[in-house]
Amino acid sequence: MSEFPTSVGMNRLMFLNIKIYYGFLTSEGMNRYTIRMF
Secondary structure, three states, rough: OOHHHHHHHHHHHHHHHHHHHHHHHHHOOOOOHHHOOO
């Protein structure tokens, strides 16, 4: 049972990292689009 919460936490961390990563990548022109998506 301890594997499920940890996997969920890792998925959330990965999602936040991808969110921040694409936020920095697209901050030049696609900033408004990323804000609308997330």
